[in-house]
Structures are given as structure tokens and as C-alpha cells.
Amino acid sequence: MSRLSFxxxxxxxxxxxxxxxxxxxxxxxxMPAAVGRAPSVLDGPPPRDLGLAGLRLALADNxxxxxxxxxxxxxxxxxxxxxxxxxxxxEGIRFAVADLPAAELLRLADAARDSGLVLINAGAEDDILRxxxxxxxxxxxxxxxxxxADALAQVLVRRNWKxxxxxxxxxxxxxxxxxxxxxxxxxxxARIVAxxxxxxxxxxxxxxxxxxxxxxxxxxxxxxMVADETNEFGDTAPFNTxxxxxxxxxxxxxxxxWHPAHDQWGAAQAQSRFRAQAGRAMAEKDFAAWVAGRAVxxxxxxxxxVEPSRIAAMLRSPDFALPVYKGRxxxxxxxxxxxxxxxxxxxxxxxxxxxxxxxxxxxxxDLDTLGTDKGENACVxx
Amino acid sequence: xxxxxTVAAAIFWGGTAAAQTAFVSNxxxxxxxxxDVKAMTVANTVKVGRRPRGITLSPDFKHLYICAxxxxxxxxxxxxxxxxxxxxxxxxxxxxxxxxxxxxxxYVANEDGNVVTxxxxxTRRVIGQADVGIEPEGMAASPxxxxxxxxxxxxxxxxxxxxxxxxLIDNTPVGARPRHAAFEASxxxxxxxxxxxxxxxxxxxxxxxxRHVLSFAIPGVPKDKIQPVGLKFSADGRLAFxxxxxxxxxxxxxxxxxxxxxxxxxGRRVWxxxxxxxxxxxxxxxxxxxxxxxxxxxxxxxxxTIAVGRYPWGVAVKP
Numbered sequence: 001m002s003r004l005s006f007x008x009x010x011x012x013x014x015x016x017x018x019x020x021x022x023x024x025x026x027x028x029x030x031m032p033a034a035v036g037r038a039p040s041v042l043d044g045p046p047p048r049d050l051g052l053a054g055l056r057l058a059l060a061d062n063x064x065x066x067x068x069x070x071x072x073x074x075x076x077x078x079x080x081x082x083x084x085x086x087x088x089x090x091e092g093i094r095f096a097v098a099d100l101p102a103a104e105l106l107r108l109a110d111a112a113r114d115s116g117l118v119l120i121n122a123g124a125e126d127d128i129l130r131x132x133x134x135x136x137x138x139x140x141x142x143x144x145x146x147x148x149a150d151a152l153a154q155v156l157v158r159r160n161w162k163x164x165x166x167x168x169x170x171x172x173x174x175x176x177x178x179x180x181x182x183x184x185x186x187x188x189x190a191r192i193v194a195x196x197x198x199x200x201x202x203x204x205x206x207x208x209x210x211x212x213x214x215x216x217x218x219x220x221x222x223x224x225m226v227a228d229e230t231n232e233f234g235d236t237a238p239f240n241t242x243x244x245x246x247x248x249x250x251x252x253x254x255x256x257x258w259h260p261a262h263d264q265w266g267a268a269q270a271q272s273r274f275r276a277q278a279g280r281a282m283a284e285k286d287f288a289a290w291v292a293g294r295a296v297x298x299x300x301x302x303x304x305x306v307e308p309s310r311i312a313a314m315l316r317s318p319d320f321a322l323p324v325y326k327g328r329x330x331x332x333x334x335x336x337x338x339x340x341x342x343x344x345x346x347x348x349x350x351x352x353x354x355x356x357x358x359x360x361x362x363x364x365x366d367l368d369t370l371g372t373d374k375g376e377n378a379c380v381x382x
Numbered sequence: 383x384x385x386x387x388t389v390a391a392a393i394f395w396g397g398t399a400a401a402q403t404a405f406v407s408n409x410x411x412x413x414x415x416x417x418d419v420k421a422m423t424v425a426n427t428v429k430v431g432r433r434p435r436g437i438t439l440s441p442d443f444k445h446l447y448i449c450a451x452x453x454x455x456x457x458x459x460x461x462x463x464x465x466x467x468x469x470x471x472x473x474x475x476x477x478x479x480x481x482x483x484x485x486x487x488x489y490v491a492n493e494d495g496n497v498v499t500x501x502x503x504x505t506r507r508v509i510g511q512a513d514v515g516i517e518p519e520g521m522a523a524s525p526x527x528x529x530x531x532x533x534x535x536x537x538x539x540x541x542x543x544x545x546x547x548x549x550l551i552d553n554t555p556v557g558a559r560p561r562h563a564a565f566e567a568s569x570x571x572x573x574x575x576x577x578x579x580x581x582x583x584x585x586x587x588x589x590x591x592x593r594h595v596l597s598f599a600i601p602g603v604p605k606d607k608i609q610p611v612g613l614k615f616s617a618d619g620r621l622a623f624x625x626x627x628x629x630x631x632x633x634x635x636x637x638x639x640x641x642x643x644x645x646x647x648x649g650r651r652v653w654x655x656x657x658x659x660x661x662x663x664x665x666x667x668x669x670x671x672x673x674x675x676x677x678x679x680x681x682x683x684x685x686x687t688i689a690v691g692r693y694p695w696g697v698a699v700k701p
Contacts, residue, residue: 064496064516065537068553131666265578266535266559268495276494301538301555323395323536323578327628328606366604 022070024306027088027096028289029054029080029105029122040235051122052077053278054286058293060277060298065316071300073293080104085111095294095310099123102133109135118312120295122288125179130336130372134379139315139337141295142288143257145180147371151255151343151355152248153184154369156223158357161246165194167212167237169228169250177227177250188360194219198233206238213334217242225249252347256286259351261342267325274366289338293322295332298322306327326354328367336379340367402658403461404665404699405446405672407434408691414448415674415690416441416464417665419658420700421675422686431457431597435695436478440503441485443700447503449490450478456490461700473499473506478562478696480521480530482545489530491518498543500530504605514541522572524561524587533560533574540574540583542590549570552590557581561611562654566637567619575610575624582610582624582654596635600645603629612654616679617661625652625666631674632666634682644682648675656697667694 030051047053055075062073076093078084082099085108088096097120098105106129109119113135121129121140129135143151156162164185170177171217178195185192200211212233216224216331224241226249228234234251246252260281263271274282274290282290299314300306314320321329330341343355356366402419412434416426431450438447439461446459449472456479475494487509488501498518500510515537522531523545530545538558542551556574557579565572565587574583582596598608609627615637616623622635628651634644649668655680656665664677667690674694676686692698 061516061536065534065539068515068537068539068550070542266517269535272494273516298538321558321579323538327578327609329558329578 022306023072023074024095024294024296024300024308024311025074025076025091025093026055026059026091027076027078028052028098029078029084029096029108031080031101031202039231044065047280047283048276049278050283051097051285051289053274053280054122054282054288054290055097055293057274057277057286058290058297061273061290061294062297065301066297069301069304070280070296071306073297080108084108085115085117088117089114089115094118094312095296096120097122097289098345099289101126102126102129104182105129106133106135109138110174112137114160116308116312118296118308118315120292122287122292126176127372130203131378134336139292139295139332139339140290141257142285143255143341143343144338144371146183147338147343148255149177149180149184149294150370151345153181153188153190154344154355154357154360155253155255155353157188157190157357161194162190162224163220163258163275164190164224164225165216165219165223165245166192166225166227166249167215167233168195168197168198169226169232169234170198171228171230173229174227179227181225181249183229189198192225193221198228200233208233208240212237212240213242216245219243221245223248224252227249253345253352254347255342255343255345255355256284257291257343258282258284259346261346261349262325262344262351265325266323270325291330291341293323295320295322295339333368333371333374335374335377336372338371340365340370342367343370385691402660402699402701404487404656404658404674404697405437405439405461406665406667406690406694407437407448407696408433409433409669409693409695411691411693412450412515414459414464415694417674417688417690419663419665419676420690423689424688426464427691428459430459430466431455431469436476437696437698438479438481439698439700440481445503446698447479447481449479449696451475451477451493456488458503468506470501470503471499471505472501473497473508473511476477478519478521480523482523482530483527485527487545489521489523489532491521491532493517493519494534496534498530498541498548500548510548512541512543512550514543515539519561520574522565524565525567529587531563531572532564533563535559535561535577538576538579539545540572540585544697554583554585554590554592555585558586558596562613564613564615566615572624573613575608575613577627580605580608580610580620582613582635586661590607594640596640596642598624598626598629598633598642598645600626600631603631612652612666614655614657614664617657623655623664625655627651627653628670630668630695632664640686646675646682648677648684649673649687653694654696654700658699659701665697665699667673667697668695669695 389494431453515534649671
């Protein structure tokens, strides 16, 4: 029996549901986003395809290049929850991109521990997922709160705006945000000279004019930091401080992985490609999901293989370098699975600057001045 | 008598040099700066379509082709009157192009359309389209006219197309974000710059296999600010000039040894390069500083910086 006919016999034996030759399936897992308690009247409900639209674009991009090398990519939308790890394994899907809360992500990562799944977090900013609760099969394309705070801190410190006052919102994630800001202040030589929780329980939209001024009246500071992820009061802080001071943090000047006004380094092309496909501007979560999908595509092309274990190895290779429209290539940190990438620092209408800022040095790459570095990081699972 | 000869020679030489005109596309000003190369001053500024980027001259230098990216058009300018004569159909978002050695066919990279469009500049018709990777950018035609190469910035490949049938011959993976491609005059090798990869890839044209990867190091410049974009060979083919983007330098490479022999400091975010037809001067567009560096191609020193419009992008020079 010739080798060819043996191979043909083998192909015939495969079940019809098996993955097509040269095809890589990538799953998308998300839960409906909880709407903030006090959103701005300017914000409608969050788009239903938040994140997913970015992954769709990545797959289209992957397929455009993949057809030259015999690789194709297909999306599999899956319901998260109990049994999803088994369903992924049964379908032979080895890559999943997720916008899920931290607890849900960990449950899935643990359930899929022995199935070879690579789970890419494109939604949860929790630092703990990169530290004590890190997982070997979990990568992150969305920046951690520590990365965001570090990027913002570098920009403020470089401007010599080093005295920060901080207002901390009532939500549990506001505590995590405040912790990241305190840590960044210590790391880069800024000082938190005053701090208070936001306890005003009536409608901030109506009451902030007096309240923010009253709270900040006795403080002597350069910048008012707000840690307010649910936007309880943050949008009302600018121009309501007693002294004329800029606002930064979760509102005002903020550090993100993507920005709708970003147009440098070819980003104009990515923005218009996304807008043509999704009919709206690209949000940070769309970008994180796009990066996740493109990372798998680029790794497959560089590995010249559709074999999941080879793609996974390429993703984690120290030489893996993915262009992400920010002037420098991105890659995954070996110690916590976080994507190292430049950050955009801006306000609603403009990208003011990028981080890392010039002058913040690092022995290996200044991109690792953002977030927890090797050595200070508490991740021990890998 | 000798004085008269010298004067005559000076007038003659001055006459030819004075006729040298450089055209620079200003991406954010929607204009073309027209430079008197001898005087090294801007003689004129002409409004054109939106977001002009790649520009090139017809072989007889009578026409300047302009990629007006956001107008989705290629404009044809009369280089004598500086009037836009007509538009060519271009496909969506034309960014760069190459005029085939036949002087007729224009191969256009449509950045938003993921295709290469071929235009007959005589009949002003689209005569073909080829699918390529995401964000097509660099375009090169082999000197024998048989092959056209396109680079796609997000797929990170050089695509080799049959110039006549537009059939895809091969794909060569290169570094991240390939921006520009150029054949050596012999047609033996193709050079591709990779902006984010920070590399220049030298590819054997016959086998389409990569033979050499050049990288750069400039003291005091962070490695990832070295972003190669434009590339131009010297008139004698011995040197290659590579614009290094936000590294603010032009690298000079010995084509034989493939070694960098010099880095020339120019303006901020140096983008594209062009030689004067006599090969004596190299012009470099500096996007962020909004000027053009004039480099002596023999001494490799900057002799003058000329302020132009906002975000100068492409450059073309006629005798």
C-alpha cells in the first residue's frame, strides 16, 4: 500500500465534524456587559458586538494573508458557563478569546488545564490575573490596571506634575484602581498628598459643582486623580475643582490600549477597516480582541503551521513580534502572559502622548516599565 | 577665450540645473510643493486632492501622477503648467504605485481595498486588479517588466505578480510592516524595507528567497525608533539609501558588502527619498519637521533643508 493511499484511508476515517485541513478555529466567549450605574447621557447602551467585532476583523485579516500560505481561520461563538471547556475540547478548538469577569476566566482556565487550550483575556483588567491568580494557559491582550496606571504616571511625572490628590469611587473595582494608582506613584516618584472616598450618594450630575469644589478646597496638589470605573462622579470632576487643576485617572486624562482618535503608525487604516465592518468606532475591547485574533494568525504564519501546539509555542516565543499600529511590536511577557505594548494617553477627543515616555529606562525594554516586571511579579504558576 | 568658455559652460550647466524641479506631496496640506532644486527654494505650492501620498513622473517628465488617497483618485498634473489635467480611476485609497517600464501601465496599491489596481494611463481605464494581502503598500516593477511586486503591511509579505496576467507567482514573508520595495537595476535582487521589524530584506529575484536581512544601530537612538521606510539606489547602483523614519537618519548601505557605511542626520520622521536625474543630489522628505533634506550624494552630507508643507510624504524630480 502506497503512502498516499494510506493517507487517504486515514482521511476517510476522520469524523465529518473534524477540523478542515489548514483551518484554525478561534472561539469567542463573552457575557453581556453590565451597564454602568451612572453612565453619561452621551453614552448609549454598549454595542452588542463589543470585542467580538474586533475578533471578526482579526479573522478577516488573518484569512486575507492565510490564503497565500494555505491557512484559514474560522470563528466559533460559544456560550460561556459550565461545560464550556468540554465543549471546546470536543470541537477541537484550541484557541479562545474571552471578555469575561475574572472569576469566570479562572474557572474556564482551570477546567481546560489539561486540554491544551490557549485562553486569551481581552476584557478583564484585574491585576490579580497577572499575579497571584495567574494561569499558565491564560494570556492577556487587554492591559492590566497596573499598566494603565504606570503609563499615566510616566506622563504626569515627566511633566513634573507629581503631587496627586485622589478621589476613590464606591465600587469594588475602584479600590483595585486606586491601589494601582498608589503603586504607580511609588514606582515613579509621584506623591499622593490627599485621598478621600467619594461618599456623595445623590446624583453627582446635579451636585458635583458644589461637592467636588468642597472636597478639593483645602488640598494643595497638581493633578486630581479619579478612581471611578462606574463613572459615579468622574465625568463631573473636570472644571469643578476648587483650584484650577487637571483631572486624570478613569476620567480626564487616561491611559488605554486604543483610542478612537489614534491615527499614527497606520492606525488610520485599522480604524477605517473596523468602521467599514462594524459601523462604529473601534473601542479598547475591540482592539484587545483584534490583537488576540491577529496574534494567533501571525503565530501560525510565522510557525508555518496550523498545529495548535506549534502556534502556542510561537505565541510565547521571546521573538514573537506583532505590529499593533502603535509604532512598536507587541509580544507576550514570559512571566505573566501579559501583552507588552505601548499605551495611548489621552482624553475624549485626542491622544495626548504615548507611554513608555522617554527617560524611563529599563535593562531589557522600556515597554516593561509598564505593569509588573519580572522579579516584582507574584505569578508562580509557570 | 577661456573665460568665455567657462562662462558659457556655467550658463549651460546652470541652465540645466535650474530646470531641475522637485515635487513633494504634503499629506496633511492636500498640496504639492514645487522646489527649484538649484536655488533650493520652494517656487510654488499647488492645491491637489485630499491626502496626497505617492507621486511619480511619466518617462517624458511631462506628467506627475499623484495618489490622492482620500479622494480615491490618481490625479495627473501637467509639470509645465502645474495644472491638474484629469483624474485616473484608481480604486479605493491609492497610496503608492509604480509605473511599468513600458511607461503606460500604472500599478497601484489600494491600501483600504486589499488589491493592486492596474491602470492604462493612455486610455485612462482600469485594465486589471489582483487580490493581495491586507494594507497593500510598496510597489516595484522588475527592470525587464515581467514581474510586479507588492508588499502588504499587515500580512507582512511581498507578493510577486506576473505583470501581464496578474497571476500570483509567489509570496515571500518579510519583517513586520513592509513599506517599500525596489529592484536593483540589474533586476537580480529585490529590496524590501520593514518599518516595524526595523529591517531591510534582500531577496533573490529568481528564487524569491530571502538572502540577507539588514538591521541598523545608531548610537543614542532606541532600536525600535529605527523604522525603515523609503529606499533608493545611487545612480551607479553601488549604494542604497534607506530612510529610517523616527530615527531621523538616512542609512547608506554598500550594496556589494551589504554593510552600513554611514548614517546621515536629517529631519524628523524621514519618509521617502529620490535622486535628482543627474544622481548628484538625494532629496529626503521629513514628515514631522515638515521639510526636505537635500543631501550631496557624493559627500553624503546634508547641504540644505527646505521647509515645505505639513507632512511631506512622496518626492519626484524632473530634469
